[in-house]
Amino acid sequence: MTARLLPFALLAALLWAMAALHLLPLAQWPAWPLDPARMDIPQILLGFGLMPRGVVALLAGAGLGLSGAILQAVLRNPVADPTTLGISAGAQLALVIATMLAPSLLDGGRWPVAMTGAGLAAGLVLAIGARRGFAPVTMVIAGMLVGMTASAVATAMTLARGEYLLSLVIWNGGSLVQGDWSGVRVLAGVLAFGAVASALLARPLRVLSLGAEGASGLGLNVAGVRLLAVGVAVVLAGAVSAELGLIAFVGLAAPALARTMGAASIPRLLALSPLIGALILSVCDGLVLLVADHVGEMFPTGALTGLIGGPLLIWLLPRLRGSTPPGTERAEGPAPRRDRPAPLLAGMALALVIAALVLVWIGRVPGGWAVLDAESAAAFLPMRLPRLIAAAAAGASLAIAGAILQRLTANPLASPEVLGVSGGAAMGYAGVVYLAAAPTAAMLMMGTMAGGAVTLAMVAAFVSRREMPAERVLLAGIAVSALAAAVLSAAMAAGDARSFQILGWLSGSSSAVTMPGALALATLAAVLWAGALAARRWLAVLPLGAGIAGGLGLPLRRARLLLIALAGMATGAATVLVGPLSFVGLMAPHLARRLGLARPGDHVAGAALIGAGLMLAADFGARMAGFPYDLPLGLFASLIGAPWLIWLMTRPPR
Missing domain, CATH: 1.10.3470.10 (ABC transporter involved in vitamin B12 uptake, BtuC)
Known part of the structure; x- marks a missing residue:
């Protein structure tokens, strides 16, 4: 058994010896025991560095x-x-x-x-x-x-x-x-x-x-x-x-x-x-x-x-031998079902608008917290309004993607972060940064959207070919996320300007967003929202399983591909702003379901509104906590999401 390791041992020794000989010829290698007082610089580098x-x-x-x-x-x-x-x-x-x-x-x-x-x-x-x-x-x-x-x-x-x-x-x-x-x-x-x-x-x-x-x-x-x-x-x-x-x-x-x-x-x-x-x-x-x-x-x-x-x-x-993961609907117990969701959705939308207005008018100044007067608010509005619109649109997009993925996989632990969609979007972003001499905002958005959609399609294809249960989709996505993190780590370790651009983006920030960019993201979020609502029949039938969905005449392959593309585009668009990890796509659909928004259309709408509100809260925290400097938006979104995730997974099964 150990004989099979001998070629690898020889390869490791050969690679190290090549590096050592490149640094210093064999005849000049220092004698043992090593004494730095008697060694020149190359010998010290070999004896106390490479060895x-x-x-x-x-x-x-x-x-x-x-x-x-x-x-x-x-x-x-x-x-x-x-x-x-x-x-x-x-x-x-x-x-x-x-x-x-x-x-x-x-x-x-x-x-x-x-x-x-x-x-x-x-x-x-x-x-x-x-x-x-x-x-x-x-x-x-x-x-x-x-x-x-x-x-x-x-x-x-x-x-x-x-x-x-x-x-x-x-x-x-x-x-x-x-x-x-x-x-x-x-x-x-x-x-x-x-x-x-x-x-x-x-x-x-x-x-x-x-x-x-x-x-x-x-x-x-x-x-x-x-x-x-x-x-x-x-x-x-x-x-x-x-x-x-x-x-x-x-x-x-x-x-x-x-x-x-x-x-x-x-x-x-x-x-x-x-x-x-x-x-x-x-x-x-x-x-x-x-x-x-x-x-x-x-x-x-x-x-x-x-x-x-x-x-x-x-x-x-x-x-891998496993069992149903925590967080399934059966383990959590039946979610409440609201008969008249319209008043709740209207109230959530109104609360979101009020919150946005409040965040425009209050803030920190060198002397502490303050409510801005009309003149100051008008001066700050061109700076604050784009980032508020962009943050809300990004949160809504991630929540829509999470709602789609949870219904597509019939697993409430699914989210863009968990299924590797965010990781794929991150690789798409990094690819544009390294391949394009002067990447524009449109190029970066297209790259992240394509990366998210392609990654999710690969995960779905891998799992479907092997007829794995739904929880394996999560692990396949996590594997993709791990690979994406390794690729990004290798890219950033080079230490050039592109590396620091990627590092800055990984944490997420809305400080540099412009009004055209914010409006474009909001328009895209609205289009994705409309697409998800148009597919509500598919979203209602798919969680019942492939057999029942096929028996009801649902075009399974086409439905899955379209929903995958929709979730990938939503994640890619949002990832450009908030970075690849926020957990909004995991939290918002859960909160919407727990509020009784069980029907697909109500579920998607409620998740989008909750996601927008969560990201507004994260943006406010990123602006205020490190005043006068902006802290990473993705950090605050993660700090909101991590306790929720831990609470969700520690709940005992029922």
Whole structure:
């Protein structure tokens, strides 16, 4: 089995040796032990830079591989790893917050902060999973969404503090650059701890593989073993995040490849996964060094490892055993149904108009809060009105897309963010930025709309060909989102002007919107709204299932394609303004349904009005919280959406 790894080990060694020889001929390599007083600059770069970097790649890869193997074994979930369960993103967010808001916390090192963030993220995901019996689909959905939220907040905070921008962008991408051997010593100690702990856990994990009931019957403390195993995995992943930043999906790939090589038992899985993880990260870092030697630019290795995660997760989906995810209508209980929704919709529309007027007249001035007089309001109106119109139109578009997707997939957890539509729209935006010499607003909007529609079509085609249940649509979309995040991370790590344009857009801002752009977005939202209302019969029948819909004469293929295109265009148009993550598309349709707007037309209308109101609130917060500077709109939308998402997924089934 290990003989099959020999070519990869030779490749990793060859790539590192090529980088080392490019830096310094073999005859001039420094002798051991290394003494910087007797070394010139190239020798110091080799002995205290490239050499520890090569060892750190092996140690970090081994740690992530072992962490993923432990998580997959204890949760009986083949797509669990520190990335898919949000552990690495939790550590990343904690370190970003500490760096910006409380740097004194880092005086004792980054470890305590990283472990706290990783532990809190893991605890949240485990709490959600425990309410649903640790179902694999539930765990991955919860973990990926917690991770997406943490990454979105970290990105927005990074953008908001310009003095940390470049260093945090590179660090968030997972940089293996070393300046001494301290990282090697730290990670070696952590890996030794993980090896001992995994050896002690191997037998309990074998018993747990029989199932919780069977293991309890044999006298195993199931809860204790789960906590210990997850704790070890968190320590391994948190240590790597503290030293190197966010390195994605090595913990997912290593155990998957170990199984394909015949590691059927848990002891073999725990033994082989660290070796494969070490080789994966080492080869990826060698490729980064090779590219840097030829083009002169260095980008974080973690950005490259992330590119394998999305395709690998999609490949693993047919092999994932799962159950219905949380949040289905049956689990939440029947939603109320309002007989006369017209008065409620009229009241919501009136409240939206009043809120917009209030937001025009109130604000902050150097002396504090104030209600503007008529002259000041007239002066500020040309600046405030476009962004209010644009924010409301973007919120309505995302809500319409969410309502369509939830009915199309018959799954109330579906939303543009979850199904990868926002990620595809983000790649479309980045593609226009990099391919067009001087991209216009119209080009950027067309690119994001096309990216969203194409991505959703690909996800739907992938799932329909394999006849997967509705919850697999969510995981396929999350895999696309992960791939999109990796592509964007690799693009931004280059550090040129286009990278910072993409980074600024990721957090979302309406500060630069013009009146023509706002009116165009509002017109498009109205057209999409009308299209969704025209398709209300399809939206009423599709949640009943393909069999019933086909029996009622619904043109399934055409209906799905048109609805996919509609949702993709709505998401793409809104994403240009608010960035790829806001959760408005998840919240607004839920709130509308809970208000009794059950009929498709009422549901879409109510969701659109609620989405517009939520985005107005987010825009107001973005303007006021950091006065006199505008903070990222996407950050505030995410902060509104994250508590709702967590509450939704922690509700016990009925």
